[in-house]
Amino acid sequence: MTLSVPPFARVAIAILALAGAVAALYAGWANAQVQGDRGIAPLMVSTDINVGGIEVNVTADTAEEARQKAWKQAQVLAWEKLGGPKLSESQIQDMVSSIVIQHEETGPKRYIATLGVTFDRQRSAGYLGRSGETRRSAPMLLLPVTISAGSELMYEQVNPWQRAWAEYQPGTSRVDYVRPAGQAGESLLLTYGQTGRRSRYWWATILDQFGAADVLVPxxxxxxxxxxxxxxxxxVARHGPDNEYLGSFTMRADSPRQLPAMLNRAVEKFDEMFVTALEKGTIRPDPTLNRGRGSIDPDIARLIAQSRAILAQAEANARTRQTEEENVADANAAQVATGEGDDTPQVINLFITFPSPDAAAFDAAISTVRGTPGIRGASVSSTAIGGSSVLSVTYAGSQDELVGALAQRGYNVQRDGSNLTISR
Structure with missing residues (x-):
């Protein structure tokens, strides 16, 4: 027996099969977008003082001797570049924490290199006349863009420009850079297209995710x-959600091998441009990116203010009670220490918690406690109409005697360490 399938059913089956194939392809494409080697985690930021781009060209009897002489020369040149006072080579060497080789060429008796010298901030601050504490900018999200052969690249794949920024040490910079790693889903979120967006809400969402206040685009x-x-x-240096132009410059590398060194120099040049713009007030955070400044309903604002006031008062009461409890404990300990072998009645200090559903119950409890024999003083420590209030009490006698005296006046007494809770 042969079943016939209506034409509309065959069309529906074909559409479903096509949709399934498209969904499978899309799932594979989306998964591929976040896989692979897509980002470079930035190096840990050091607060030491880094001086790069020191060029040396030294000859000696051996290659190793040439290297050692070149490194000592680089340390002196870096110190002069910082503007430090005249010091001996040994004094300068004592302040150096590391040498960074940016580029080097060695021969049997010659050493040519571009080096970076890192000075320990604590050791060098005294000579440089500053403590090392500098006022920095608000956190700035950094989005390095590479444009080459008609394509724009940011974090879609590992590239030399992002690597140069990831390896940069901005410890001495006044700009607080927030450098994403660009891994996993970040490569989908942070793209060149994002730099052209104008939506403040979209920008604020991204900046909140990375803990930044504004954006810089080198x-x-x-x-x-x-x-x-x-x-x-x-x-080209740009800034902010409006892609504001800050400045530009050009450089040239003689070969692709020299490209990383050129990009490292470009990073330092960008930092100088950003610091200059910061000093001029150009790269201050855009206030339109702060979503917390929007309008709010007056009734809601009043409720928020009242809630904050209640919480602040509760915290203040808790701190006051803690202080009073500590004082009471200290006073009791002092009395016990000085009252041994004395016939004078023992005087104790403690707190009594009691229910105060209304003002009448509050007044009645205070009057009853103050009228209890042996009570020498009772002051209100915390008032909570509709809840439980607290009295700070001074009593001539032991705690057991006070419990018995309160019980005789019709109270149920519960102990909590050195404090009491009473109820009818």
């Missing part, structure tokens, strides 16, 4: 003249 436009040949770079 753009590197790289042009390879021919394979293995020079690389020309045009670098």
């Amino acid at each position: 753009i590197a436009e790289l042009r390879y003249l021919y394979p293995g040949g020079p690389v020309e770079g045009r670098f």
